[in-house]
Amino acid sequence: MGTEARRKERLDRGVKVRTEKLYAVSGWQEITYLVLPRLALILGLLILPLVMPSMYWQKVLCSMGVFALLAIAFDFLAHYVGLVCLGGALFTGVGAYISGLLSSSTGLSPALTIPIATLGGGLICTLLLLPCLPLRGVYFAIVTIIYPLAIVRILTALNIWGGTEGISALATFPNIWVEVYLILGMVLIVLFALRRLVNEDYGLVLRGIKDNDQAVRASGINVTFYKAQAVFITAAIGCFCGAYLSCLYGWCGLSLFALDFSILPIAATVMGGLGTLVGPLLGACILTPLSEVLRAIGTWRIVIYCVVLLSFIVFKPEGLMNWIQRKYHQFEHWEKI
Amino acid sequence: MEVFIYGLARGSTLALMAVGFSFAYGVSRLPNFAHGAFYILAGFATWVFAQSLGLNYVLSIAISLVLLAAIGAAMYRFILIRVRGMEVSEIIASYALGVAILEALRCKFVGTGFSTPVFIEGTIKVAGVPIDLQRVVIIAGGVVVIGLIWAFTHYTRLGLSLRGIAQDERAALMLGIDSDRAATIALAIGSALAALAAVIILPVGSITVNEGYDVLISALAVCIIGGLGSWTGTILAAFILGFAGTLTATYIGTMWESVVVVAAIILVLLLKPSGLFGRQKEFEERV
Amino acid sequence: MSISEEVVLQARNVSKTFGGVKAVNEVSFDLHGGEIMGIIGPNGSGKTTLINLVTGFVKPDSGKVFFKGKELTGLPPHRIADLGVTRTFQVMRPYASLPAYKNLIVPLCSPRVKRSSGGKLGDRDIVCIDLLEEVGFERDAYVPYKIASSLPLGYLKRLELARCLALRPEVVICDEVFSGLSMAEIATMIPVIERLQMEGMTIIMIEHRLRELFRLADKVMVLNFGEKIAEGVAEEVMENEAVREAYMGKEEK
Numbered sequence: 001m002g003t004e005a006r007r008k009e010r011l012d013r014g015v016k017v018r019t020e021k022l023y024a025v026s027g028w029q030e031i032t033y034l035v036l037p038r039l040a041l042i043l044g045l046l047i048l049p050l051v052m053p054s055m056y057w058q059k060v061l062c063s064m065g066v067f068a069l070l071a072i073a074f075d076f077l078a079h080y081v082g083l084v085c086l087g088g089a090l091f092t093g094v095g096a097y098i099s100g101l102l103s104s105s106t107g108l109s110p111a112l113t114i115p116i117a118t119l120g121g122g123l124i125c126t127l128l129l130l131p132c133l134p135l136r137g138v139y140f141a142i143v144t145i146i147y148p149l150a151i152v153r154i155l156t157a158l159n160i161w162g163g164t165e166g167i168s169a170l171a172t173f174p175n176i177w178v179e180v181y182l183i184l185g186m187v188l189i190v191l192f193a194l195r196r197l198v199n200e201d202y203g204l205v206l207r208g209i210k211d212n213d214q215a216v217r218a219s220g221i222n223v224t225f226y227k228a229q230a231v232f233i234t235a236a237i238g239c240f241c242g243a244y245l246s247c248l249y250g251w252c253g254l255s256l257f258a259l260d261f262s263i264l265p266i267a268a269t270v271m272g273g274l275g276t277l278v279g280p281l282l283g284a285c286i287l288t289p290l291s292e293v294l295r296a297i298g299t300w301r302i303v304i305y306c307v308v309l310l311s312f313i314v315f316k317p318e319g320l321m322n323w324i325q326r327k328y329h330q331f332e333h334w335e336k337i
Numbered sequence: 338m339e340v341f342i343y344g345l346a347r348g349s350t351l352a353l354m355a356v357g358f359s360f361a362y363g364v365s366r367l368p369n370f371a372h373g374a375f376y377i378l379a380g381f382a383t384w385v386f387a388q389s390l391g392l393n394y395v396l397s398i399a400i401s402l403v404l405l406a407a408i409g410a411a412m413y414r415f416i417l418i419r420v421r422g423m424e425v426s427e428i429i430a431s432y433a434l435g436v437a438i439l440e441a442l443r444c445k446f447v448g449t450g451f452s453t454p455v456f457i458e459g460t461i462k463v464a465g466v467p468i469d470l471q472r473v474v475i476i477a478g479g480v481v482v483i484g485l486i487w488a489f490t491h492y493t494r495l496g497l498s499l500r501g502i503a504q505d506e507r508a509a510l511m512l513g514i515d516s517d518r519a520a521t522i523a524l525a526i527g528s529a530l531a532a533l534a535a536v537i538i539l540p541v542g543s544i545t546v547n548e549g550y551d552v553l554i555s556a557l558a559v560c561i562i563g564g565l566g567s568w569t570g571t572i573l574a575a576f577i578l579g580f581a582g583t584l585t586a587t588y589i590g591t592m593w594e595s596v597v598v599v600a601a602i603i604l605v606l607l608l609k610p611s612g613l614f615g616r617q618k619e620f621e622e623r624v
Numbered sequence: 625m626s627i628s629e630e631v632v633l634q635a636r637n638v639s640k641t642f643g644g645v646k647a648v649n650e651v652s653f654d655l656h657g658g659e660i661m662g663i664i665g666p667n668g669s670g671k672t673t674l675i676n677l678v679t680g681f682v683k684p685d686s687g688k689v690f691f692k693g694k695e696l697t698g699l700p701p702h703r704i705a706d707l708g709v710t711r712t713f714q715v716m717r718p719y720a721s722l723p724a725y726k727n728l729i730v731p732l733c734s735p736r737v738k739r740s741s742g743g744k745l746g747d748r749d750i751v752c753i754d755l756l757e758e759v760g761f762e763r764d765a766y767v768p769y770k771i772a773s774s775l776p777l778g779y780l781k782r783l784e785l786a787r788c789l790a791l792r793p794e795v796v797i798c799d800e801v802f803s804g805l806s807m808a809e810i811a812t813m814i815p816v817i818e819r820l821q822m823e824g825m826t827i828i829m830i831e832h833r834l835r836e837l838f839r840l841a842d843k844v845m846v847l848n849f850g851e852k853i854a855e856g857v858a859e860e861v862m863e864n865e866a867v868r869e870a871y872m873g874k875e876e877k
Contacts, residue, residue, distance in 0.1 A: 078425050081426070082424070082425070084424070084425050084427075084428045084429065086370070086428065086432050108405070109516055110419050131603045131606040131607045132606050134610065135606065135610050137424075137565075138368045138424075138428060138565070139561070139565075139606065139610075141368070141370075141428045141432075142368070142557045143602065143606075144560060145370070145432070145554070145557065145559060146554050146558065146598075146599065146602065147599075148776040149550055149551075149554055150554065150595045150596075150598065150599045153595040154592070154596055157591070157592030157593075157595070158592060201729050201732070201733050201748065202733070203728050204719075204722065204726060204729045204730060204733070205729075205733050207719060207721060207722065208719045208722075208727075208730040209723060211717065211718070211719040211720050211722075212717040212718070212719060214681070214713065214717075215713065215717065215718075215719070215730075215784075215787060216730055217681075217700075217701040217702045217705070218679065218701060218702075218705055218710060218711055218713070218732070218787075218788075219702075219705060219710070219730055219731035219732070219734050219787060219790070219791060219793055220702050220703075220735065220736045220737075221702055221709070221731075221734045221735075222700075222702045222706035223702065225849065248356070259436065259440075263436055266429055266433070267433075270426075270429065274425065278700040281368050298444065299440050299443050300440070300441075300444050302436060302437075302440040302442045303437050303441045303444070305433075306433040306434070306436050306437030306440070307437060309429065309433045309439070310416060310430060310434060313417055313419070313420055313426050313429065313430050313433075314414070314415070314419055314420075314430075317419075317420070317423075317426065
């Protein structure tokens with residue numbers, strides 16, 4: 001290449017400009033341009049379970065959905081509200097235990113335990129995290145690291161709720177199709193709902209809080225209340241995942257507070273691109289099968305997530321999705337200076 | 338009396354664990370979530386040098402300290418410097434590095450029985466309470482480390498410039514203090530302090546990976562309670578938490594200790610979020 | 625331009641100490657409806673701290689602040705803003721990732737606006753553009769659609785003011801809205817503020833640009849080392865010996 005001075009010039013594709021502000025889309029080209037990526041995503045996710053070769057891979061798809069949900073929730077909270085949650089396992093654990101305890105004590109079916117765990121767990125987690133919400137900075141990250149680790153210690157020490165054994169023989173889903181489509185449907189709903197939310201007025205307020213919370217306060221808005229709502233949304237999604245997993249395995253235990261549920265979603269988010277919401281899904285689609293393939297090497301896979309995460313932060317901070325979007329919307333060429 | 342002496346020992350332990358994190362955060366405003374990992378890494382490094390390679394014990398300790406300082410500096414130079422100012426990435430990066438180190442160690446050193454020898458064998462009786470000499474070393478080590486840091490930040494040029502950055506980064510920049518250099522040094526010192534804490538404390542127990550997470554929790558708890566970035570606060574909070582922990586363990590039961598820690602954090606955040614001894618920062622930190 | 629008899633904002637012996645330094649010491653003032661009060665003083669004399677105390681961003685050690693007879697001390701900032709006392713910030717940090725006009729959606733989401741508009745605000749984007757026009761953005765230009773972080777200083781100051789006005793407040797506190805602006809820019813800002821007064825708003829202005837301030841202000845309060853050293857009509861205040869000393873230093877003889 002030499003030291004010849006040149007720079008990359010990026011231009012929006014004509015079709016992007018045409019479809020951006022214009023609501024009366026005319027030609028098939030424009031419609032395809034807009035609809036194709038969304039359609040590919042939706043259909044792709046819905047068809048995927050059908051083409052899976054075995055039950056085993058369908059189960060992998062289930063855990064992929066779980067991690068995708070967790071990653072999307074992490075992305076929402078980190079990029080749009082500015083709260084970095086390093087302990088997503090808190091949410092899965094709380095959700096799983098609520099649904100597990102309900103199921104083992106009252107024998108309710110998953111159709112009831114999961115919604116109860118989602119809302120109740122979201123509420124409990126929000127209350128647990130409430131003390132650090134009026135504060136700015138690293139407090140939220142610190143407290144979220146501490147909770148899952150501390151709860152595991154406490155449950156082990158007190159030996160309640162099955163102690164280290166966990167609670168087993170819980171009600172499970174009727175068949176694999178319910179399992180797969182429940183989680184994938186949820187991924188799609190959450191993805192599009194959050195996408196919508198962050199561009200609504202409500203989302204603008206959250207982004208305002210991230211950029212400058214003082215100004216939001218001076219505008220007469222209760223920042224802590226808004227943050228609590230955002231945390232509730234994230235926590236409820238996480239609790240849904242936990243409850244879902246407990247119903248999937250028919251078991252809930254301390255490993256639902258494990259580090260995987262905190263780290264993999266973060267890795268998936270950073271890999272896919274912070275702030276894109278679709279990116280985390282893409283990241284989860286890549287990392288989960290990868291970790292299944294690597295199951296044989298045990299704990300090393302957490303190391304691998306972390307290394308992937310670090311290298312993306314250092315070398316490709318924009319993430320995959322931003323890169324793909326750029327390629328889709330713009331063409332670029334080198335220009336001599 | 339027993340409670341007092343054990344509380345003192347535990348307080349020094351906590352202070353040693355937390356002081357590195359607090360120091361690095363105070364200067365660079367970077368939370369080093371790899372702190373617990375560095376602590377355990379230093380323990381294993383010392384063990385490898387002393388047991389596997391058969392080096393002199395003192396020499397292995399010295400090498401570990403230097404090694405960890407280098408790792409801390411490298412972490413800033415190669416990773417954190419690229420994400421400086423992006424709060425989300427800063428937090429994620431150091432935490433990911435910490436987890437990577439800890440989990441890699443978990444795979445490498447399987448099983449238990451890794452421990453480093455104590456500095457001085459035997460026990461002595463203080464006011465009728467038997468206490469092993471290593472715990473006395475911990476208390477003494479705590480005092481010495483704190484004294485050294487105090488002297489370093491008050492009497493040396495470098496220390497004073499670090500303190501300047503900690504107080505007002507922009508003003509310090511204008512006076513020609515290189516903030517990147519200062520942050521590198523701060524993280525190097527912070528990591529070396531983690532290593533120092535490890536080599537002093539670890540002979541009492543055995544080196545396990547889970548200890549790394551515990552140390553991180555303890556350090557973070559101490560720093561929140563004492564006020565993030567406040568060095569005196571860190572030390573005082575360490576002793577408060579140390580005594581509280583010992584009291585709970587003696588009178589209520591060991592298993593309640595982590596409950597006490599979590600409760601203490603929540604209580605402090607609710608009542609006095611800048612920490613018990615934090616400086617006036619209401620406007621900055623409280624939204 | 626009529627100043628009502630009613631005292632709208634009242635501070636009584638407000639004090640705040642930061643690490644042994646008395647940032648604000650026993651300051652009191654009365655502000656009548658529709659009045660513009662200027663607060664002046666050398667750097668570090670406690671002007672901004674006083675504002676922080678009034679708007680609840682910092683809690684006073686002692687003293688009380690009242691708004692229309694209701695005590696503000698101890699209320700959180702968003703409650704105070706909700707009552708109708710809003711402020712601009714000296715250091716402007718707009719919501720950087722949003723276009724300028726979208727910045728104003730945030731205050732429009734506040735309970736105060738929702739109450740006053742009865743939930744029927746119409747097209748929010750148009751309301752935002754109208755607000756920006758009110759503080760001197762050109763209506764048809766590209767500027768309101770630019771990303772806020774790329775706006776020049778003059779527009780940032782206006783945006784900051786517009787953010788306050790979106791709440792339709794009763795008291796506006798401007799922290800150095802003129803500083804850093806060119807004479808031409810200030811000349812276009814002055815009518816904006818005059819119009820606000822005409823609409824019946826009560827305004828406090830912290831300012832270093834004395835000449836422009838004196839054109840606007842009905843009365844001026846001078847702070848030095850956290851203490852109020854003078855208050856009154858601009859010309860009288862500047863004759864005051866203590867004020868001259870604070871600004872120019874002791875005259876050498």
